[in-house]
Amino acid sequence: xxxxxxxxxxxxxxxxxxxxxxxxxxxxxxxxxxxxxxxxxxxxxxxxxxxxxxxxxxxxxxxxxxxxxxxxxxxxxxxxxxxxxxxxxxxxxxxxxxxxxxxxxxxxxxxxxxxxxxxxxxxxxxxxxxxxxxxxxxxxxxxxxxxxxxxxxxxxxxxxxxxxxxxxxxxxxxxxxxxxxxxxxxxxxxxxxxxxxxxxxxxxxxxxxxxxxxxxxxxxxxxxxxxxxxxxxxxxxxxxxxxxxxxxxxxxxxxxxxxxxxxxxxxxxxxxxxxxxxxxxxxxxxxxxxxxxxxxxx
Amino acid sequence: xxxxxxxxxxxxxxxxxxxxxxxxxxxxxxxxxxxxxxxxxxxxxxxxxxxxxxxxxxxxxxxxxxxxxxxxxxxxxxxxxxxxxxxxxxxxxxxxxxxxxxxxxxxxxxxxxxxxxxxxxxxxxxxxxxxxxxxxxxxxxxxxxxxxxxxxxxxxxxxxxxxxxxxxxxxxxxxxxxxxxxxxxxxxxxxxxxxxxxxxxxxxxxxxxxxxxxxxxxxxxxxxxxxxxxxxxxxxxxxxxxxxxxxxxxxxxxxxxxxxxxxxxxxxxxxxxxxxxxxxxxxxxxxxxxxxxxxxxx
Numbered sequence: 048x049x050x051x052x053x054x055x056x057x058x059x060x061x062x063x064x065x066x067x068x069x070x071x072x073x074x075x076x077x078x079x080x081x082x083x084x085x086x087x088x089x090x091x092x093x094x095x096x097x098x099x100x101x102x103x104x105x106x107x108x109x110x111x112x113x114x115x116x117x118x119x120x121x122x123x124x125x126x127x128x129x130x131x132x133x134x135x136x137x138x139x140x141x142x143x144x145x146x147x148x149x150x151x152x153x154x155x156x157x158x159x160x161x162x163x164x165x166x167x168x169x170x171x172x173x174x175x176x177x178x179x180x181x182x183x184x185x186x187x188x189x190x191x192x193x194x195x196x197x198x199x200x201x202x203x204x205x206x207x208x209x210x211x212x213x214x215x216x217x218x219x220x221x222x223x224x225x226x227x228x229x230x231x232x233x234x235x236x237x238x239x240x241x242x243x244x245x246x247x248x249x250x251x252x253x254x255x256x257x258x259x260x261x262x263x264x265x266x267x268x269x270x271x272x273x274x275x276x277x278x279x280x281x282x283x284x285x286x287x288x289x290x291x292x293x294x295x296x297x298x299x300x301x302x303x304x305x306x307x308x309x310x311x312x313x314x315x316x317x318x319x320x321x322x323x324x325x326x327x328x329x330x331x332x333x334x335x336x337x338x339x340x341x342x343x344x345x
Numbered sequence: 346x347x348x349x350x351x352x353x354x355x356x357x358x359x360x361x362x363x364x365x366x367x368x369x370x371x372x373x374x375x376x377x378x379x380x381x382x383x384x385x386x387x388x389x390x391x392x393x394x395x396x397x398x399x400x401x402x403x404x405x406x407x408x409x410x411x412x413x414x415x416x417x418x419x420x421x422x423x424x425x426x427x428x429x430x431x432x433x434x435x436x437x438x439x440x441x442x443x444x445x446x447x448x449x450x451x452x453x454x455x456x457x458x459x460x461x462x463x464x465x466x467x468x469x470x471x472x473x474x475x476x477x478x479x480x481x482x483x484x485x486x487x488x489x490x491x492x493x494x495x496x497x498x499x500x501x502x503x504x505x506x507x508x509x510x511x512x513x514x515x516x517x518x519x520x521x522x523x524x525x526x527x528x529x530x531x532x533x534x535x536x537x538x539x540x541x542x543x544x545x546x547x548x549x550x551x552x553x554x555x556x557x558x559x560x561x562x563x564x565x566x567x568x569x570x571x572x573x574x575x576x577x578x579x580x581x582x583x584x585x586x587x588x589x590x591x592x593x594x595x596x597x598x599x600x601x602x603x604x605x606x607x608x609x610x611x612x613x614x615x616x617x618x619x620x621x622x623x624x625x626x627x628x629x630x631x632x633x634x635x636x637x638x639x640x641x642x643x
Binding site: 161165182183199207 | 370371372373375376377380423427430431432433450451452453455456458459460462463464466467470471473474477480481484485487488491492494495496497500501503504505507508
């Protein structure tokens, strides 16, 4: 990210705003501690940054999208806390720290996840009411988010991912692998971009371009994640590695092999960049971010 | 409920509509089965009925509030599925059937809960967009719901409830008991009413009256629930009984004794009815429902 200072500024704004949103609420103290532990654990804030950059691409106002960016991080963090639970992926490390349930117990990990998911919608509704002259655009953004992270999106992807562990090697269906990845990660990343875009009341062409970019970059992001599970180190990633192979998860490297997977991801990022062609030089931040996402080591 | 046929009609409408909302979505099959198992398990549909009756009291349109009613039942069902988990209340029976995790395993119970909570917001957003000439009122309704069932409402109540198990007998604080009940059940029941009311763009006086009614009836409802945990039978209630005493939960009967608790609940229902005085005869359905809620055996 050549523009590192720039992106880092956005991350600081997001972190400060999340802190304010927590302080504003009367939350049971242990629940607060549990939620705060995970959301302040130093994630990359990819989703908030995508949200802000898509909004900026269309000349939006950072103030108007900042709470949406924070809501995306709340939804992401809830999904990590629940995915890490013993009944699901049973992970002990996340973002270089013990997972939520290892520190607060399963009950508070479940409730912290529930709390973060619901708080995202609280924040989205309060923000929509604050910008009530643009209320319909905010509703379209929340509607897009809700459909992307729910039972026809991220949650179904997580279910298919769990169930894929039981499928025999010779019965792997490439279409199923694609669908898992698109649902599990792609839709949420796309929603991060689209919600930032939608509140600027963009043209259909602009929206289509951003949606295509999101789908491509989302799939590439998940492939890189799966590749790093094999090639990465626990120290760099801040989470356990090699777990997908152990669980025989239906990942891209598992199905296509490691080298092919890297090539597929490269091609997807290239397509993603092409999709932003109409924005010319204005898309440079999103393109820099795409390069970072594919070349990252954590 | 003297008006039984009437209320039963609403329950049928809600059940049919929930079924349609499920059919409309592309949900991973096992997730669908798990969510459907719990939401179709024959609950009393108290929250949807409260929503519809509050809407009707203010001359609303049933079609416009029906999806909000369904969303309230989704949120209620998610909270039951998660509360029943081994890490929380560890319940094996609910609505006369095995709890969700006993049938589908913990992973799918957690994800089904997540799915139902998120689906509620999907449904609320889609409905708000459908009635876009009244969009701000719908946003106010969703905002009220989100604040009521979240980290400053239902979820904090559930946390305080779990933590209350560890408190020594001589350290019980009556204000804490009240707060647990108001958060755990009262806010959600009030939100069911208020969301049905808010979309009719009511006067401040009407809204205050309904909110007061909700708070009183909500607390009474939870007290009756706790009383039934002692006096009720597993057969009638469709769930395990005596669990609160076993867990030394900070319930009203535990703190005030059984007879006093029943009297407090009676007084609350009486106050609740008084709060609806301005609506005169139009409030008769809500008053009938109040009587049913206090006299119920399940």
